[in-house]
Amino acid sequence: MPHNQTLTDRFNRFLERHLPSGLYQRALIILIAPVVLLQTIMAGIILDRHWDNVTKALGRSLSMEIGMLVDSYQKSDKSPAAVADIEQTARQRLRLDMDVVRGVDLPPPIEPPFYALFERKMQKYLTRDTGRPFWVNSSAPNNQVEVQVEVEKGTIFRILTESDRAQASGTGTLLALMLASSGVLLGIAMIFLRKQIYPILDLAGAAKNFGLGRDTSKFHPRGASEIREAGTAFLDMRRRIARHVEQRTAMLAGVSHDLRTILTRFKLELAVLGDNPKVHPLKEDVDEMQHMLEDYMAFVKGDGGEQVxxxxxxxxxxxxxxxxxxxxxxxxxxxxxxxxxxxxxxxxxxxxxxxxxxxxxxxxxxxxxxxxxxxxxxxxxxxxxxxxxxxxxxxxxxxxxxxxxxxxxxxxxxxxxxxxxxxxxxxxxxxxxxxxxxxxxxxxxxxxxxxxxx
Known part of the structure; x- marks a missing residue:
C-alpha cells in the first residue's frame, strides 16, 4: 500500500508540474484528450477495414480479369489474330489498357512500401488466378497500376489500369471529413466550456478585489447552479464583513471621541496651571497618551474603509x-x-x-x-x-x-x-x-x- 501511494503521489506531482495551471486549459485537456484518442482509434479501425475490404474486392476482381485474359491466350492458337482479339476484349469489355510485349523479361521486383496491403493481396490473387510469373507496380505514372504477366517465355502481357479501379481511394477525403467534424464538435465544446469558466473567473476576481479593498459592486452570480450558489455565498459573506466593519468603526469612533474628550480636558487643566516646570512632564505624558491612542485606533481600524x-x-x-x-x-x-x-x-x-x-x-x-x-x-x-x-x-x-x-x-x-x-x-x-x-x-x-x- 505505501508503495502504491508513493507511485500515486509521484504521478500526481508529475501532472502538477506538466499540466497547465489554468482551469480553462485543464478542462480543455480533459475534454480534448479522450475525444482525440477515441477519434484516432476509430479512424484507424475504419480506415483499416475500409482499405482491407475495398482493396480486397477490387484486387480480386482485377486479378480474375487478368487471369481470364491469360487463360484465353493459353487456350487460343496464339496467332496474331488471337492476340489482337484478346487485346480488344481487354480494352473494350474490361477497360484495361493491354499490350503484348515480346522478347523481353519481367522487370526486377520493386521493394513494396511498409503498409503494402495492395501488393500483398495482388500477389496472392495473381498467383492463384494466373499461375504464371508476374510483376506489380502500384505507383505507375499518371496514377495507374501496372501489372505484367509472363504468359510464356519471352512474351509479356503488360496491363495498365486506373488506380481507383485496383485499390481503395478517397481515404484522404474520408480522413479530412472526420477531422473537420471533430474540429467543429471541439469548437462548439470550447465555446460552451468558456462560458462555464467565465463565471468562475469572475468570482475569483471579485474575491481577490474584495481582499484588496477594491470595489466589487458590479459582481453578480451567474453560470451553473453550483457557481451561482458560491457567488451568492460570497455576496452574503461580503455583506456580513461590511456590516461588521461598519459596526466596529462606529464603536471605535465613539470610544475615540470619549477618550479624546478626556485628554482634551487634561490639556485644558494643564494649560490653566501655566508654564510650571513641574507641569512639563505631565504635558509630555498627555501628548504621548494622545499619540498612543491614535496608534491603537489606527491599528484596530485598519484602512478605515478608505477607497482605492x-x-x-x-x-x-x-x-x-x-x-x-x-x-x-x-x-x-x-x-x-x-x-x-x-x-x-x-x-x-x-x-x-x-x-x-x-x-x-x-x-x-x-x-x-x-x-x-x-x-x-x-x-x-x-x-x-x-x-x-x-x-x-x-x-x-x-x-x-x-x-x-x-x-x-x-x-x-x-x-x-x-x-x-x-x-x-x-x-x-x-x-x-x-x-x-x-x-x-x-x-x-x-x-x-x-x-x-x-
Missing amino acids: TDVNVAEAVRATVENVERDRPDSDAQVTLRDIPPISLHLKANAFKRLLANLISNAVRYGHRVEISGEVKDHRLWLYVDDNGPGIPPEQREEVFRPFVRLDNARNLDETGTGLGLAIALDIANAHGGEIMLEDGPLGGLRAVVKLPV
Whole structure:
C-alpha cells in the first residue's frame, strides 16, 4: 500500500508540474484528450477495414480479369489474330489498357512500401488466378497500376489500369471529413466550456478585489447552479464583513471621541496651571497618551474603509519623506531617494503613506543614513528602505511584525513606542495583496522590502 501511494503521489506531482495551471486549459485537456484518442482509434479501425475490404474486392476482381485474359491466350492458337482479339476484349469489355510485349523479361521486383496491403493481396490473387510469373507496380505514372504477366517465355502481357479501379481511394477525403467534424464538435465544446469558466473567473476576481479593498459592486452570480450558489455565498459573506466593519468603526469612533474628550480636558487643566516646570512632564505624558491612542485606533481600524485610488508611487514616497523630515526637525539622518519607479498603482493613498512613514521613521530613528529605492520586476513593485543602523537579528525578524512586541533595540517600534509600527505596515501591505520582508541591507543596517502587485 505505501508503495502504491508513493507511485500515486509521484504521478500526481508529475501532472502538477506538466499540466497547465489554468482551469480553462485543464478542462480543455480533459475534454480534448479522450475525444482525440477515441477519434484516432476509430479512424484507424475504419480506415483499416475500409482499405482491407475495398482493396480486397477490387484486387480480386482485377486479378480474375487478368487471369481470364491469360487463360484465353493459353487456350487460343496464339496467332496474331488471337492476340489482337484478346487485346480488344481487354480494352473494350474490361477497360484495361493491354499490350503484348515480346522478347523481353519481367522487370526486377520493386521493394513494396511498409503498409503494402495492395501488393500483398495482388500477389496472392495473381498467383492463384494466373499461375504464371508476374510483376506489380502500384505507383505507375499518371496514377495507374501496372501489372505484367509472363504468359510464356519471352512474351509479356503488360496491363495498365486506373488506380481507383485496383485499390481503395478517397481515404484522404474520408480522413479530412472526420477531422473537420471533430474540429467543429471541439469548437462548439470550447465555446460552451468558456462560458462555464467565465463565471468562475469572475468570482475569483471579485474575491481577490474584495481582499484588496477594491470595489466589487458590479459582481453578480451567474453560470451553473453550483457557481451561482458560491457567488451568492460570497455576496452574503461580503455583506456580513461590511456590516461588521461598519459596526466596529462606529464603536471605535465613539470610544475615540470619549477618550479624546478626556485628554482634551487634561490639556485644558494643564494649560490653566501655566508654564510650571513641574507641569512639563505631565504635558509630555498627555501628548504621548494622545499619540498612543491614535496608534491603537489606527491599528484596530485598519484602512478605515478608505477607497482605492490611482496613486503615483514616486510622488507618494517623496511626500512621505518630506512629512517624516518635518516631524523630526532635530534628526541628523540623511534621507536619499534613488530610482523610484514613476508608476501609478491602485492603492489606498493614506494607508500606503502610513506604511511608508512607519518604515522610514523607524529607519531615520536608528540610522544616520537612509536610502529609499525601488524597481518593478516579476509583475510587482519592490520598494527598499535601507539604513545604517544596528539592524535586527535574523531569528527575530518575523517576531517584530507581531503587535506590541518590543525588542532590545526597539526596531519594531514607531515614534510613540507602542510596538505597532511594523505590525501596522504589514497589515497595510497584506491588505493590498503585498508583503514586507526584513533582511540585511547594503548600508550595513536593516533593509525593509515592500512588495506590492502591479
